[in-house]
Amino acid sequence: MQRIKKILIISVMLIFTLLQNGCWDQKIFEKIGFILQTGVELSENNKIVYTVNMPEVDPYAEEKVEVLSTTTNLMKEAQDKLKLSSGKNIEGGKNQQIYFSKDISKNGLDEYLEYFLRSPESSLISNLVIVEGSPKELIEYSKDFKDKQRPSFYVNDLLDEAIKNSFTLESKIYQFSILSHSKTIDPTATYIGYDRNGITVLGSAVFNGDKLVGTINTKQAAMLNSLRGKKGRIHYMYNGKYAQRSEGNKKNGASLEMKLKNRKVKVKTDNDKVTIDIDLKFKGSVTEYLGEIDLSNPKDKKLFEDDVSRCMSSDCSDLVAYLQEIGSDPVGFGEVMRAKHNKYWKSKSWKDQYKKAEINVNAKLDIEFFGAITNQ
Numbered sequence: 452m453q454r455i456k457k458i459l460i461i462s463v464m465l466i467f468t469l470l471q472n473g474c475w476d477q478k479i480f481e482k483i484g485f486i487l488q489t490g491v492e493l494s495e496n497n498k499i500v501y502t503v504n505m506p507e508v509d510p511y512a513e514e515k516v517e518v519l520s521t522t523t524n525l526m527k528e529a530q531d532k533l534k535l536s537s538g539k540n541i542e543g544g545k546n547q548q549i550y551f552s553k554d555i556s557k558n559g560l561d562e563y564l565e566y567f568l569r570s571p572e573s574s575l576i577s578n579l580v581i582v583e584g585s586p587k588e589l590i591e592y593s594k595d596f597k598d599k600q601r602p603s604f605y606v607n608d609l610l611d612e613a614i615k616n617s618f619t620l621e622s623k624i625y626q627f628s629i630l631s632h633s634k635t636i637d638p639t640a641t642y643i644g645y646d647r648n649g650i651t652v653l654g655s656a657v658f659n660g661d662k663l664v665g666t667i668n669t670k671q672a673a674m675l676n677s678l679r680g681k682k683g684r685i686h687y688m689y690n691g692k693y694a695q696r697s698e699g700n701k702k703n704g705a706s707l708e709m710k711l712k713n714r715k716v717k718v719k720t721d722n723d724k725v726t727i728d729i730d731l732k733f734k735g736s737v738t739e740y741l742g743e744i745d746l747s748n749p750k751d752k753k754l755f756e757d758d759v760s761r762c763m764s765s766d767c768s769d770l771v772a773y774l775q776e777i778g779s780d781p782v783g784f785g786e787v788m789r790a791k792h793n794k795y796w797k798s799k800s801w802k803d804q805y806k807k808a809e810i811n812v813n814a815k816l817d818i819e820f821f822g823a824i825t826n827q
Contacts, residue, residue, distance in 0.1 A: 485545045487516075487603035488593075489577075490586025491526075491563055492552035498522050499563075501529030502587040504594065504602055505541070515601055516594045520587055526566035546577045547603040548610075549624065550586035551640075556656065556663035561631065564661075567624055575625040578610055581656040581663065583644040592647050599649070606650060610641055613652040617673040617683040620655050620781075631661040634801070636783035639675070642666050657779040659802075665777040667770065674767050677731055678782045678812070680714045685733075691758045694742040702741050707759065709735025709816065716787055720795050725808040727784060731767070736820035746821040756816050763814035771810045780805055 488504035502520040519537055523529040534541050549567070551560060560579075567573040582589055593602035600608070613619045622640040630638035642656040654668040655675065667675065673685045689705040713732040718725065737746060744751040774781065784805060788796045 485542060487545060487601075488548050488550065488590055488606070489546055490520075490550040490582075490590050491555060492586050493555050494522050498524060499526065499529060500587055501526065501533075502590050503530075503533060503541070504590050505537075505539075506601060506603075514594065518590055518594055526563060527570070542572055544572050544574055546574045547607050548578045548580050550580050550582045550589060552582055552584070552586055553656075553663060556581055556640075556658075559661045560627070560663075561661040564624060564628055568628060573624075576623045578607075579622045579624055579627050579640045580606075580610075581640045581642045581666075583642065583653060589645045589650070592645060593650070595647070596649060609650060609652065613641070613669075615684060617676045617681075617685045618652050618654070618669040619672050620676060620679075620681075627661075631658065633786075635780075635785035635789050637779045637781045639781045657774065657777070657781050659778045664779050665773070667773075670766070671770050674763075674770050675781060677711045677714070677733075677814075678729065678767060678771070680711070682711045685709050685711070685735075687735075687759075687763065689759050689762060691762050693744055693755050693758050694740070704739075704741060705737060705759075706739035707735050707816075707818075708738050709733045712817075718787055718791055720792055723799075723804070723807070725788070725804055727787070727808055727810045729767075729810070729812045731763075731812065731814045733763075733814065733816045734819055735816060737818060740821070746818075752818060752821070756818055760814050760816045763816065764812055767812040767814060768810075771812060775806050775808070775810070778802060778806060784808070784810070 486503045486505055490500075490502035492500045494500050500520065500522050502518065505517045505519070507514055507517050517537070519533045521529050521532045523532060530541060551563070555563070567575065567577070590602070593599075593605070596602065596605065599605045610619070614621045619641045620639045622638060627638045627640065630636055637660065638658050639655045640658070642653045644651050644653050652669065654666060655672045656663055657665050657667060670688070673687070676683055677685065685708070687707045687709060689707060690703065694705040695703050710733065711731060712734050713730075715730040717728045720726075740746065742755075744755060746752050746755060771782070780802075785796070785801045788801060
């Protein structure tokens with residue numbers, strides 16, 4: 452009887468196993484082309500020039516990466532065309548960076564990002580980068596960079612360090628898409644240049660909606676980061692009156708490293724007039740100083756702090772004036788208006804009011820450390 456029970460149990464288990472649905476969607480690594488970088492620009496006849504960079508996993512291959520490019524009318528069509536010449540199943544889920552040329556960005560990025568947002572195969576956390584020049588040329592140059600990692604890893608590390616030090620602002624595909632449609636804050640993107648030897652972070656590209664309207668350098672990007680309330684590391688170069696030496700000295704200036712402690716934004720509305728006051732408080736340290744006053748003296752230190760604060764306030768004000776002029780609001784003043792003065796925000800066109808608004812920036816620096824060396 453026991454033997455019959457065992458046979459029945461084994462038979463049921465075998466039948467149950469055979470009836471289970473299985474999946475045989477096997478993917479062989481060597482036969483897949485993982486897109487790690489994508490470049491998008493326009494040809495002379497306004498077609499899409501679509502360029503990709505894929506790692507070469509064959510140990511006997513001479514090149515570390517494979518670069519493919521094609522010209523089409525649609526993004527998906529471009530990827531399908533590349534499959535005809537690659538011999539691999541091309542997939543975009545591992546994409547690290549998407550490069551757009553400045554020219555194509557000025558006309559708006561929505562129609563190109565639509566493909567990445569719609570396709571389940573695409574990565575929405577890819578870094579969105581604006582290139583000074585041709586993305587195709589950049590990708591072709593980068594495969595021959597000497598003493599560098601694979602291009603996608605090299606650029607990934609480069610962007611991580613730049614963002615960490617506030618030389619640029621982070622921008623992923625999903626972040627850009629959300630901000631470009633928010634109507635209260637405009638997106639930014641990392642802005643880079645290149646040559647045959649490497650890539651340089653130039654600052655950030657600023658947008659009005661999805662259209663590129665201007666660029667800012669790395670120093671301005673740090674100020675923008677602070678205006679947005681981001682508490683990242685900032686490297687500030689001071690060239691005010693307390694950093695100047697006699698005419699015979701060629702080296703002048705001071706270098707400071709600081710972080711934002713606090714940001715306060717106050718908004719007042721009076722009919723059509725909008726006044727915005729921003730107070731920024733920083734704490735920092737002096738990393739290099741070539742001036743002639745003694746920072747160990749409390750009075751001199753106070754003079755130095757006040758003048759650095761004045762210069763920072765001026766730099767921030769100049770940046771805000773430039774952003775107002777080009778019609779870009781990456782700080783998010785529109786979000787502050789919507790939250791604190793919703794009735795006013797609904798009754799007016801914020802883009803028009805933003806350009807006319809009076810925006811005052813007051814920066815205050817507290818130096819916590821200036822080193823053990825004095826120049827006295």
